[in-house]
Amino acid sequence: MSRKSPPRVELLQGTLDVLILRTLLTGPTHGHAIAKHIQRTSEDLLQVETGSLYPALHRLEAKGWIAASWELSDKGKRAKYYHLTPQGRKHLASEHSKWDAFARAMGLILNPGDQEA
Amino acid sequence: MSSFFRKLNWLLQCGRKEAELREELEFHLDAEAEEGKEAGLAQEQAKWAAHRDLGNTTLLQENVRAVWIWTFWEHLVQDVRYAVRMMAGNKTFSTLAVLSLALGIGANTAIYSFMDSILLRSLPVSDxxxxxxxxxxxxxxxxxxxxxxxxxxxxxxxxxxxxxxxxxxxxxxxxxxxxxxxxxxxxxxxxxxxxxxxxxxxxxxxxxxxxxxxxxxxxxxxxxxxxxxxxxxxxxxxxxxxxxxxxxxxxxxxxxxxxxxxxxxxxxxxxxxxxxxxxxxxxxxxxxxxxxxxxxxxxxxxxxxxxxxxxxxxxxxxxxxxxxxxxxxxxxxxxxxxxxxxxxxxxxxxxxxxxxxxxxxxxxxxxxxxxxxxxxxxxGGLESLRRQYSKPLYFLMTLVGLILAIACANIANLLLARATARRGEMALRLSLGAGRLRLVRQLLTESVMLASFGGLLGILFAVWGIRLLTLLLANGQTDFTLHANLNWHVLGVAAALSISTGVLFGLAPALQSTRVDVVPALKKLRASESRSRVRLSLSRVLVVLQIALSLLMLVAAGLFGRTLSNLQSVETGFNRENVLLFHLNARQAGHRETEIISFYKDLQERFRTVPGVRNVSLANYPLIGWGHWGTNISVSDKPVPRTVFLTVGPEFFTTMQIPIVLGRGIGERDQPGSPAVVVVSELFAKTSFGNENPVGHHLTFGGGGSSIPARDMEIVGVTRNARYGDLKHDTPPVVYVAYNQNPMPVDEMTYTLRTAGDPLAYVNTVREIVHRADARVPVDQVRTQAAEIDQTINQEIIFARLCTAFAVLALMIAAVGLYGTMSYNVARRTGEIGIRMALGAQRGTVIWMVLREVLILAAVGLAISVPAAFLTSKLVESFLFGMKPNDPLAMTLAVATLLSAALLAGYLPARKASRIDPMIALRHE
Known part of the structure; x- marks a missing residue:
């Protein structure tokens, strides 16, 4: 395929859950849209494997962090819409702060010069 | 909806979910293909691209399905692992709880299985x-x-x-x-x-x-x-x-x-x-x-x-x-x-x-x-067995029922104490966002696991219990026909009872501690007063219940222990040690008058020659265990009421070591043809002759409408009173008649051999001698005199042993329950005790403070159970010997044992309380 794509980044283990939860923070949507949203928002750096997206969605549902309902999509088809539960919101918050701390720590170590700047 | 019920729901609605998953993936493919078309691909190509992108659909479905199942089991495994960790962290309590439950279930199943096979089963015939x-x-x-x-x-x-x-x-x-x-x-x-x-x-x-x-x-x-x-x-x-x-x-x-x-x-x-x-x-x-x-x-x-x-x-x-x-x-x-x-x-x-x-x-x-x-x-067949065993079995059933009650109370108490102790932990977990039902489920897993361990071990105990009971009831009888099989219905009921106790007493505190108001509970990790008082008093009620039930068991153990010791110390009047007994019936094998007498006599001679055999004699019955025989006996035409007789061979009194007080015993000179002689017991002499010497007087044996023809006999000796019949009833006046002068035909005989050392060592020699004399005469009912006597008090021996074992068990469970409650109490009051000590309370005062509470609990327990013991002990009156049902010694002993066990169980936490360092305690607060 000739489509030009930027170098892809492999998703780190466990990050997909957070990405899904974050995506749902903007409102309920279906699996396909979640994948597209992550891809677009990360400027195509992150490609969500469909093969792991759906198991992840069901896992999150089982954990009670997200819930699902069947609704009509904008194309008029029945689709499974996921939305965040209060628990999921809580979990996202704690994961978010963990990621912030982690990212900051990584940044501090990888770019020591930035600190002076 | 809680995750637990949602998962349950999922499992129940597998088919619908499969269809939904297919629809969800189809939607994805359509959306993807739509996108491809918008990007300028042909319809077919777009579809292919979408499929390629999605990868292996079947694998994907498998993965999703795995998620569904996995999380359910994942949580279960988590809960189980956590429960095992909690149990391992609290080894003493867990072991005791599991053991007491197992014993309760096992003992109940064993006894009920016997009940079932004895009292309830039908004959194996059609209709x-x-x-x-x-x-x-x-x-x-x-x-x-x-x-x-x-x-x-x-x-x-x-x-x-x-x-x-x-x-x-x-x-x-x-x-x-x-x-x-x-x-x-x-x-x-x-x-x-x-x-x-x-x-x-x-x-x-x-x-x-x-x-x-x-x-x-x-x-x-x-x-x-x-x-x-x-x-x-x-x-x-x-x-x-x-x-x-x-x-x-x-x-x-x-x-x-x-x-x-x-x-x-x-x-x-x-x-x-x-x-x-x-x-x-x-x-x-x-x-x-x-x-x-x-x-x-x-x-x-x-x-x-x-x-x-x-x-x-x-x-x-x-x-x-x-x-x-x-x-x-x-x-x-x-x-x-x-x-x-x-x-x-x-x-x-x-x-x-x-x-x-x-x-x-x-x-x-x-x-x-x-x-x-x-x-x-x-x-159900004839009821002889039922009549013989139903009362003792009902009694044992009550005992094991009480054991199960104590065990359940113990489990309940343990779970309550643990739930209270973990209020802080629960509050912390709730505040961190744990689902309430998730926590309840975890607590439930723990209690159900505890109960299940008890149930599993209980099956083992039931199997052992049945074997042990068979052994106890048979007591050496090789032809014991009563066999019970493990009764699964009964086991099921006992296990269900224990598990529902676990669930009930696990669920109540679990619900309560997860409803905890997070903020105050976190501020003060120790439980808030108002709530804990309610729960604590429930645990006190359980402890009081255990104490009360234990006392009943102790009283039973005391009563049966004393009954047994009364029976064992009954003066037999003869020496029961080192005597071998066995039974021969030469008449059945074809021997007749007068040859049968010489056959028996000849055997007596042969046994005498066995090295190590000191004395040999014979009597128609053994002294104890076969009841006694009576006939009309009169002295100068005046009947001597209730008199019983035993026909004996020469040397009988020497062999049994029954002392002759006056005159002589029955000896070799007393032959079928010689004048008929009789030896009487002191009681007979006293009844018929007062203080006069009866030797030389005559009595009439038999006659007067009895099946035995009358015969005049001369009294040649008087013996010290010896037991004849059983241990429980007073022995009536006895006359000993020479077996070869008995007016009735000579029939069966029980030989008595006094031996040096273990009487059973001579059994083979005896069998050989009899076999050589006449192979048609079997040697039957070989046993020692001591075993014969024990056989007659078998039930009392079983009762005394089982009751003691049950009472010790009950006391142990109750003591540990008390110890647990008091330990928890002391831990809860650490701050208060610290203040008291800082203000100058002495160690003794602190110890007394704790012990006083123990004594109050024990006193309440006793106040309930002592009257109950007085009332219920009447029910076992027929099992007792030599004492009244409300025997003061047994009661006192039971109360004293219980109080000392309670004080011991209370002393350990009390001592711990007295060692609290006020500084540390106050800082802790």
Whole structure:
């Protein structure tokens, strides 16, 4: 395929859950849209494997962090819409702060010069 | 919705979910393809791209499915692992809780399994519900009513069991043979009537080997009435049960295998029974044990062979008693016609019996005391076993029920204490966002696991318990017929009870502690006062309950322990140690007067020559365990009431070490032809002669309407009183008669050997000597005198041992429960105690503060259980010996034991409290 794509980044283990939860923070949507949203928002750096997206969605549902309902999509088809539960919101918050701390720590170590700047 | 129920829901709705997943993935593919088309791909290409992007759909579906299942199990595994960690962290409590539950479940299952096999099981025959047992009841005959020499009722002679019933009077299952014939004629309510009579201690000779075997005389339609099919050959039929018929026998499956190798080999063989040849015609099926679960005979003989086989027995049935109208000796069962109830049968048969029995009365007194027919359920077989064991079993059942109650209370208490201790943890987890039901579920997992461990171990204990009980009840009897199997229903009930206790007492605190108001609970990790008081008082109630129940067990243990020690310290008047007893019946094997006397005498001589045997003698009965025999005995024509007799051989008093007070014992010089002599007990001497020396006086033995012909005997000696009969009843006056001068024919004999060292070491020598003397005479009932006595108090020994074990168990559980409650209490009050100590409270004061609470709990427990013990101990009165049910010593001992155990259990936490460092305690606050 000739489509030009930027170098892809492999998703780190466990990050997909957070990405899904974050995506749902903007409102309920279906699996396909979640994948597209992550891809677009990360400027195509992150490609969500469909093969792991759906198991992840069901896992999150089982954990009670997200819930699902069947609704009509904008194309008029029945689709499974996921939305965040209060628990999921809580979990996202704690994961978010963990990621912030982690990212900051990584940044501090990888770019020591930035600190002076 | 909680995750737990959602997952449950998922599992239940698998099919719908599969369809939903397919639809969800299809939607994805469509959306992807749509996008591809928008990007300028052809429809087909876009579809392909979408599929390629999605990858392997089946694999994806598998992965999603795995998520569904996995999270459910994941949580379960998490819970289980956490529960195991919690249990391991609290080893003492967990072990005790599991053990006490297991013992409770195990003991209950074992006892109930026995109950079931003894009291509830039906006979292994077809349609047992239609079987009935026939009995009669009669106003208990007053001996004063009979005029001189004439009996007061139509039952001139009763040979079988009879019982006194408070409501019905005398109740007995024995009938004269003509009554059987009368009832057989009724075919309106009964489809068959059959008769039987135990044939005890038959001498059976098979292939040159003689053994004592238990049998049953049965009427010709016994097997037809029970609807039993033979395992080999044929069973007894009507034609076998006639006077002229050739003598035949049917053997049990077990007997055929033991003595003939197999059932097929048995049929057609000739065997000798009581020295009479009979032909074995068939074998009963393996599951059939007759109609008395207590007996399980190995031989079935036609009723009419009774006269033939017992011809030599001086007390056996004779042809004239066989048909006599006033001789009561055969038992009957009947099968009801389909649709006929017991009441209908009773209504139809009673008048018929009355009419017949009325014709057998010879005077008005007899007519006034006529027996009335009783029809009772027979599907469970005869009730001798039930009568023997039902009371003790009901008692044991109550005991183990109490154990289970204590164990459940213990589990409940443990779970309560743990839940309270973990309020802080729960609050913390709730505040961190844990689902409430998730926590409840985890707590439940813990309690259910605890209970399940108890249940599993309980199965093991039940199996052991059944084996142990069989051993205890059999007490060395090799022919013990009672066998119980593990009863799964009972086990299920006991396990369900324990698990529901776990769930109930796990769930209540779990719900409560997860409803905790997070903020105050977190601020003050120790439980808030208002809530904990409620829960604590529940735990106190449980401790009080345990204390109260334990006291009941302790009282039972005390009562039975004292009963046993009373029985064991009963003065027998002879030396029971180092005596070997065994039983011979030379008459059954064919020996007759007067040769039988020299046979017995000759054997006595031979036993004397065995090295290590100090003295040898013989008597018709052993002193203890076989009851005693009475006859009319009078001194100068004045009867000496209640006097019993024993016929003994030379050297009897030397062998048993019964001291002779006056005159001499019975010796070699007392021969059949020499003047008849008798030795009497001190009690007899005192009763008949006061302070006068009875030696040289005469008495009349037998006569006066008894079956023994009268004989004049000279009193040659007086012995110290010795026990004869049993340990529990006072021994009446005894006369000892020389066995070879007994006016009755010499019959069975029990030899007594006083040995150096273990009496059982001589058994083989004894068997060899008897076998050489006459191989037809089997040596039976070999045991030591001490074992014989123990056998008579077997039930008391079992009760004392089991009760003590149960009481120790109950006390241990209760003490640990108390210890746990107090420890928790002390831990909760650390701050308060710290302040008290900072303000100058002494260690002693702190210890006393804790112990006072223990004592209050114990006192409340005692206040409930002491009156209860006084009330309930009356129920076991019939099991006691030598004491009243509210024996003060047993009560005091129980209370003292309980109090010391309580104080010990309370002292450990009290000491811990007294060692609290005020500084640390206050800082902790």
């Amino acid at each position: 047992p519900a239609s079987l009935v047992v026939l009995k009669w009841h009669s106003r208990a005959p007053d001996p004063n009513e009979g005029t001189e020499g004439k009996p007061a009722h139509v039952m001139h002679s009763m040979n079988g069991s009879a019982d006194a019933d408070p409501k019905l009077g005398l109740v007995a299952p024995i009938f004269p043979f003509p009554a059987f014939e009368v009832l057989q004629k009724n075919d309106s309510v009964l489809s068959s009537v059959f008769a039987y009579r135990p044939a005890r201690d038959l001498n059976v000779m098979v292939k040159g080997q003689a053994d004592i075997t238990q049998g049953e005389y049965v009427s010709g339609d016994y097997f037809r009435g029970l609807q039993i099919a033979p395992a080999a050959g044929r069973l007894i039929i009507l034609d076998d049960d006639r006077v002229e018929s050739p003598a035949v026998a049917v053997v049990s499956m077990k007997f055929s295998q033991k003595r003939f190798g197999s059932a097929a080999n048995a049929a057609g063989q000739t065997i000798l029974i009581n020295n009479v040849p009979l032909t074995v015609v068939g074998v009963t099926p393996p599951e059939f044990f007759g109609i008395d679960p207590a007996a399980a005979p190995d031989l079935y003989l036609p009723l009419h062979s009774n006269v033939l086989l017992e011809a030599a027995n001086p007390f056996g049935t004779r042809a004239n008693t066989y048909l006599a109208q006033n001789e009561y000796w055969i038992e009957m069962m009947a099968r009801l016609r389909p649709g006929v109830s017991i009441t209908q049968a009773q209504a139809a048969l009673a008048p018929q019996f009355h009419q017949w029995v009325d014709s057998t009365a010879s005077n008005d007194i007899e007519r006034a005391n006529l027996p009335t027919l009783l029809v009772q359920q027979g599907g």
